[in-house]
Amino acid sequence: MTAGNDFDLEAAEPTLFSALLTPHRSLNRTGFLLVMACVSVVSFAAAIACLMIGAWPVLGFLGLDVLAIYLAFKINFRSAKAYEEILVTPSELRLRRVSHRGHVMEFAFNPLWVQLDQVIHEEFGVERLFLVSKGRRVALASFLGPDEKASFAKALLAALAAARRGPIYHPIR
Incomplete structure (x- = not known):
């Protein structure tokens, strides 16, 4: 087997959704x-x-x-130096949370089994978001506002639905 025949693992696993969430600061x-x-x-x-x-x-x-x-x-x-990175591929949902001190926490979920739990207030909208899988519940996007959380949840749910549909193969004709 030659180097030209090797599989490119990066290309084999497309990114369905990627987001970098940072706290908003209005004062520069x-x-x-x-x-x-x-x-x-x-x-x-x-x-x-x-x-x-x-x-x-x-x-x-x-x-x-x-x-x-x-x-x-x-x-x-x-x-304001804290951030969260969310990456969804057909086989994995990865959440990487970095605190303002630089402490890193990483969570990996199977997108087929993970659910997005939303706590919605009638008057204010989406208050909290959680990723739930196998009895584990992880808070997500805590520093976003209600409208931003709703928009983020909609996009993440669409990515999870795409991951559940499975990869789309384009055969060579």
Whole structure:
């Protein structure tokens, strides 16, 4: 057998669905700098006013407020580094969850047996999504909004249905 006759395993297993889910953050770096500049200017002005009336101990508390806001934003930006990767092929559904600290958890399911469980609120829409298979229940797409979860669930269900139909073979004519 020659190298030209070998099977390409990548081509033999087509990708039916692939998604990378990341948390939404509406404030970018420029916006963060503008917010911190505004908070600092207001705090500095208040500190000068307090200093002029003789309330000098307030200066430290105003500085702590600016530091607390800065730390809250930094923690928020750090948590935005988390993501989930979902890959569906005819023989496997793979979920790879990476935390903001870099911890990786991987789950593999057979797409023929996995079910997508949705917790739907009448007023708000899709609240939670779970992959369920063989007694194992794994949460999915927890940081998406209700409309995004509904759209994602629809696409994932279509991919699972395609996986259940089986691969489509195109014979050589």
